[in-house]
Amino acid sequence: MFGRAVSVPLFWVIEEGVAPRYHEILSRHNMVFHRPLVVTGGSATAQLAEETFTGLPTVAVRSNSIKEVERVKSEARQIGADLLIGFGGGKVIDTAKMAATELNLPFLSMPTATSNDALASPVAVIDFGEYVKSMGATAPLGVIADLSLLRSQPKAQFLAGIGDLFSNMSALMDWKLASEKGYERLDPVAAYLSRNAVENLLRAIESGEDLHPVVVEGLIVSGVAMILAGNSRPCSGAEHLISHALDLMESHSLHGLQVGLASFFTLRLHGCEYQTYQRLLSGVGFPSCWQALGITDSQFMEAVKYAPKTRSGRYTVLSEIDPLVLEEAYYEVYGVGSCGDGERL
Numbered sequence: 001m002f003g004r005a006v007s008v009p010l011f012w013v014i015e016e017g018v019a020p021r022y023h024e025i026l027s028r029h030n031m032v033f034h035r036p037l038v039v040t041g042g043s044a045t046a047q048l049a050e051e052t053f054t055g056l057p058t059v060a061v062r063s064n065s066i067k068e069v070e071r072v073k074s075e076a077r078q079i080g081a082d083l084l085i086g087f088g089g090g091k092v093i094d095t096a097k098m099a100a101t102e103l104n105l106p107f108l109s110m111p112t113a114t115s116n117d118a119l120a121s122p123v124a125v126i127d128f129g130e131y132v133k134s135m136g137a138t139a140p141l142g143v144i145a146d147l148s149l150l151r152s153q154p155k156a157q158f159l160a161g162i163g164d165l166f167s168n169m170s171a172l173m174d175w176k177l178a179s180e181k182g183y184e185r186l187d188p189v190a191a192y193l194s195r196n197a198v199e200n201l202l203r204a205i206e207s208g209e210d211l212h213p214v215v216v217e218g219l220i221v222s223g224v225a226m227i228l229a230g231n232s233r234p235c236s237g238a239e240h241l242i243s244h245a246l247d248l249m250e251s252h253s254l255h256g257l258q259v260g261l262a263s264f265f266t267l268r269l270h271g272c273e274y275q276t277y278q279r280l281l282s283g284v285g286f287p288s289c290w291q292a293l294g295i296t297d298s299q300f301m302e303a304v305k306y307a308p309k310t311r312s313g314r315y316t317v318l319s320e321i322d323p324l325v326l327e328e329a330y331y332e333v334y335g336v337g338s339c340g341d342g343e344r345l
C-alpha cells in the first residue's frame, strides 16, 4: 500500500465573531473535550481570552521560550488537560503547539494575528536563550480564525502575514532548483498547495478583495503543504535563510516582513520578473526597501552572505550565485538611498 500517513487539520473555520463558538465547532466535528487549557499572551490578549472562554483555565505566556513551554506543560498536567487551545499571535501558537506535542495532546489553533504561517504548520519556533530553533511539532486538529479579532491586529503583523505567504513564490523556485540539481525531491501536491495559496493572495490584491480571509486561509494551506512535504521546503527558501541571518543581528524586524521583502531579491537572483509583485504588494502598504524595517544596506548584504550558513544542506539560489552580482541585484531591487516618506513600519 502506498500513501501518506500524516495528520492535517480536520477543519478550519474563518468567520466574523466565531471565537466564542469554539465549543459548538468542536462538537460539530464530533470532538468533545472535558478539560481544555487555554494558552494566551499579554494583557490585551489575556483579557480577550477571558471574555471568549468563560470559565476555562487559562495560562498567559510572555514569550516562546523553552521555559514558557515547560510552564504550560506543568499547568496542563496539573489540571489534567485533554486539549490545549493556542489563542494569540505567533509566539503563543508556537508555545502551545510545542507543549501539546511534548504532552501528546491535541492542539486547537485560534490565531488573533496572522503574522506568519505558524497557524497550522508542523513547526514551532522556540527560544532556547542562546539560540532560537525551529522544532518539529504536531499539526493542529483544527484552526478557528475570528475575522473580527484579526481585523484589529496591528498593521505590521498583517503585512508580515502577507510577506510570509508571498515568500512561497521564492521558496518554490528554490525547491524546484534543488530538485533539478538532484538534492531534493519536489512533492507535487505540496508544491501545488503552496503555489495556489500565494496565487490566491496575488489575485485578491489585484481585484481589491478583502485580504483578511485570503491571508489566513493561505497561511493555513501553507502549513498543510509543509505537513505533506514533511519539511518546510514548500514555504521556505533562500529568503528565509536571509531572514534567519538578519535575526542574529541587533536590528531585525518581523519574520514575515523580512522574508517577504527578501523574496523580491531572491526572485531577481532566480531571473524572475519580480517588479509586478513588488508593485502589487506596495499597493497594500508592504515595504519596498530595508530602511523601512530599520535595516541598512550593509546589514542586509552581510545577512545575504551569512544566510547559507544558517541552514547547512539547504540548496537554494544562494548556493550557486556569483557574489559579484549580489550588490548589483540589491540596488536594482531596492533602489539607492532611503525609503519614501511614511514607509517606515
Ligand SMILES: [Zn+2]
Pocket (backbone or CB within 6 Å): 116, 117, 164, 235, 236, 240, 255, 259
Ligand atoms: Zn516563514
